[in-house]
Amino acid sequence: MTGPFVPGPALRIEGAPGGPLAGLTFAAKDLFDVAGHPTGGGNPDWARAHPIPTRHAWAVQRLLDAGATLIGKTITDEVSLGILGENPFDGTPLNPRAPQHVPGGSSSGSASAVAQGLCDAALGTDTGGSVRVPASFCGLHGIRPTHGRLDLGGMMTQAPSSDTTGWFARDAGTFARISAALLGEPIPSALATRLPMRLVVAVDAFGFADAETAAALQPMVRRLSALVPDVREDLLAPSGLSVWARAQRTLQSAEAWATFRGWLDRDNPRLAWSVARNLASADAISESDRQWAALMRAEARARVAWLLPPGTILCLPTTPFPAPRKGLPLATLDPLRGRITCLCAHGGLTGVPQVNLPGAEVDGRPVGLSILAARGRDAALVAVAMAMEASR
Amino acid sequence: MTGPFVPGPALRIEGAPGGPLAGLTFAAKDLFDVAGHPTGGGNPDWARAHPIPTRHAWAVQRLLDAGATLIGKTITDEVSLGILGENPFDGTPLNPRAPQHVPGGSSSGSASAVAQGLCDAALGTDTGGSVRVPASFCGLHGIRPTHGRLDLGGMMTQAPSSDTTGWFARDAGTFARISAALLGEPIPSALATRLPMRLVVAVDAFGFADAETAAALQPMVRRLSALVPDVREDLLAPSGLSVWARAQRTLQSAEAWATFRGWLDRDNPRLAWSVARNLASADAISESDRQWAALMRAEARARVAWLLPPGTILCLPTTPFPAPRKGLPLATLDPLRGRITCLCAHGGLTGVPQVNLPGAEVDGRPVGLSILAARGRDAALVAVAMAMEASR
Numbered sequence: 115m116t117g118p119f120v121p122g123p124a125l126r127i128e129g130a131p132g133g134p135l136a137g138l139t140f141a142a143k144d145l146f147d148v149a150g151h152p153t154g155g156g157n158p159d160w161a162r163a164h165p166i167p168t169r170h171a172w173a174v175q176r177l178l179d180a181g182a183t184l185i186g187k188t189i190t191d192e193v194s195l196g197i198l199g200e201n202p203f204d205g206t207p208l209n210p211r212a213p214q215h216v217p218g219g220s221s222s223g224s225a226s227a228v229a230q231g232l233c234d235a236a237l238g239t240d241t242g243g244s245v246r247v248p249a250s251f252c253g254l255h256g257i258r259p260t261h262g263r264l265d266l267g268g269m270m271t272q273a274p275s276s277d278t279t280g281w282f283a284r285d286a287g288t289f290a291r292i293s294a295a296l297l298g299e300p301i302p303s304a305l306a307t308r309l310p311m312r313l314v315v316a317v318d319a320f321g322f323a324d325a326e327t328a329a330a331l332q333p334m335v336r337r338l339s340a341l342v343p344d345v346r347e348d349l350l351a352p353s354g355l356s357v358w359a360r361a362q363r364t365l366q367s368a369e370a371w372a373t374f375r376g377w378l379d380r381d382n383p384r385l386a387w388s389v390a391r392n393l394a395s396a397d398a399i400s401e402s403d404r405q406w407a408a409l410m411r412a413e414a415r416a417r418v419a420w421l422l423p424p425g426t427i428l429c430l431p432t433t434p435f436p437a438p439r440k441g442l443p444l445a446t447l448d449p450l451r452g453r454i455t456c457l458c459a460h461g462g463l464t465g466v467p468q469v470n471l472p473g474a475e476v477d478g479r480p481v482g483l484s485i486l487a488a489r490g491r492d493a494a495l496v497a498v499a500m501a502m503e504a505s506r
Numbered sequence: 507m508t509g510p511f512v513p514g515p516a517l518r519i520e521g522a523p524g525g526p527l528a529g530l531t532f533a534a535k536d537l538f539d540v541a542g543h544p545t546g547g548g549n550p551d552w553a554r555a556h557p558i559p560t561r562h563a564w565a566v567q568r569l570l571d572a573g574a575t576l577i578g579k580t581i582t583d584e585v586s587l588g589i590l591g592e593n594p595f596d597g598t599p600l601n602p603r604a605p606q607h608v609p610g611g612s613s614s615g616s617a618s619a620v621a622q623g624l625c626d627a628a629l630g631t632d633t634g635g636s637v638r639v640p641a642s643f644c645g646l647h648g649i650r651p652t653h654g655r656l657d658l659g660g661m662m663t664q665a666p667s668s669d670t671t672g673w674f675a676r677d678a679g680t681f682a683r684i685s686a687a688l689l690g691e692p693i694p695s696a697l698a699t700r701l702p703m704r705l706v707v708a709v710d711a712f713g714f715a716d717a718e719t720a721a722a723l724q725p726m727v728r729r730l731s732a733l734v735p736d737v738r739e740d741l742l743a744p745s746g747l748s749v750w751a752r753a754q755r756t757l758q759s760a761e762a763w764a765t766f767r768g769w770l771d772r773d774n775p776r777l778a779w780s781v782a783r784n785l786a787s788a789d790a791i792s793e794s795d796r797q798w799a800a801l802m803r804a805e806a807r808a809r810v811a812w813l814l815p816p817g818t819i820l821c822l823p824t825t826p827f828p829a830p831r832k833g834l835p836l837a838t839l840d841p842l843r844g845r846i847t848c849l850c851a852h853g854g855l856t857g858v859p860q861v862n863l864p865g866a867e868v869d870g871r872p873v874g875l876s877i878l879a880a881r882g883r884d885a886a887l888v889a890v891a892m893a894m895e896a897s898r
Contacts, residue, residue: 159594200774202551202774202775202776203776378779378783378836379835379836379837380835380836382592382594382778382779382780382835382836383594383778383779384594384595384776384777384778384779385776385777385778385779385782386774386775386776386777387770387774387775387776387777387782387785388774390777390779390782390783390786391770391782391785391786391789393779393783394782394783394786394787395786397783398790443771443772443774444770444771444772444774445771
């Protein structure tokens, strides 16, 4: 069982006195720069190849300025390429809600640290699901904000057209405080008048999830429906969740290859087979595949713009199942990864914000309900999270 | 600078008293089983996934029985997939003849240990050049014996239709003693009457080598020519050294994929990017490519059978250049690897024996001259090595 923090000298940076986050502690995924500490990126050859940062990442500085205290850097899947949280170099952080199961990744240590109560909140990154999946598996509030909204300075890049900075918290109140600081926007009070007017239940996504998971989420859907006057069913991805996933995987892989190929060529780093294999296949993506994926992204963006006018949110299962067991062979994991991508691809593809709401379990393991809104409506989703917690 | 031995408890197993190799010490590449010690295979996740052997590999036992003393296990390229000797896990063994340059691989530590004088001889393996290349780069005698001649029990497999057990020594006398023990055949005395009657100079291979290397080898070719009555020039590979290399790479990669895929799937091991990338591309080899390669192998075997009747040997540069510098980027190394393969592919493709003769230098770095003979004529090649040393 591995702790959620990366090895190294003790790290504690006090937040600014008297800020709105005074008294809160946080951790940062090892993809964020912390001045004077190596940015490990989950791979020993990454840290060695890059200088020790001399300034904090924007998100780290923002939380420190708001008064939160940084207490550690957390384990990540290698260079953020992973969705399960098993890192053969740094270890697999404990999922305290399901100790024999993975924590989810790539923001594995951040989710683990918050779920274990070692800090109040943690920064993660989400390109293809790396905050949403561990939030679902560990039973946490987690957000992937609107793409392009936050300054990503000092955060390791994977695929720029999909990369976001996200965060985790256990309770909705803490989640809202952190969100207000990072979004730079107050969270609307949870009065019914400020809540969305319409909820779309994404029936394709519920149908795609395991039946047990879809069933376990129904009480949450009912509670959510009670907060919103107009509830209807619709398809998130009429052309197919798997088609959206294919487009997102193509774009994300091609961009990740462009991001990492120089490092691979120069330093010939050690990588887990699953990571290296995927990078090698990214090198083989054809220009015509990439062009098709870009067209499908344009269609997906049009779809969510139509589906999510202001005042409308959409709900879907964050993951199609709870956390798989640790240490499964790739032949078993690869199809599971593929199914997770089908429920996450809309994030990177369209850039809309998404919040994971904890509160359901399958066989004792957490699984989350997600809500989406139009670009820029992040604060409205956080307000719904507070209302949902209040309605329990 | 890394020592040639794998980390671990001190290892010394005395040879049987009174044997023909009494007084000699040897090391074994970490692909050979030594009872009670893990077989590391150059990768930390390989050793962990495999039980500690309870008996010695055949070749280790054979040398111990003949009186030689085992003094260590040596670093190898990861699971023998490499030709340069740079291992990011265990380190790059020193090439004492060219300290800023690679030792060659995959039997890197074995060549390094012998070249440094830390032992008298060392066991290696040669599938695609893994004894011949480090013998050339480190200035050693080295043999790739006839494929299928030695018992490979307890030696890690890579590509069974090409795998061989080989060995290194500094001087021809020691090389002959070790060879006699492992081949189970006396080495003919170096009387001119027992030497080959005909020498074929492979003009395509000399033309393919760097001009400086081909020139540096000319004095050795002249000394060799002086030992053999009939000297003529011919092509080793009329269809192209690069065509033979393509066939060998296809067959070897497809077999290596079959060998390692179960481990990759089950354990998701850490691998250097260069190794993982090549395994990933091996997974993509088509059946029609594999079938073509098998046909080219049949043609290559017919060619060397015609070229090398009993009493004939062939000479060529072992490598097209001396050892490259350490730490070069892959974009620089990949073309060099490709050129090395062009001069080594005949070994795995045809199974004929090959001995590297030390004795030339380019810019102070060793480069070797190789001699080939028909299948089963290993001892005759060793006899030529003795005659060449005597003719200096």
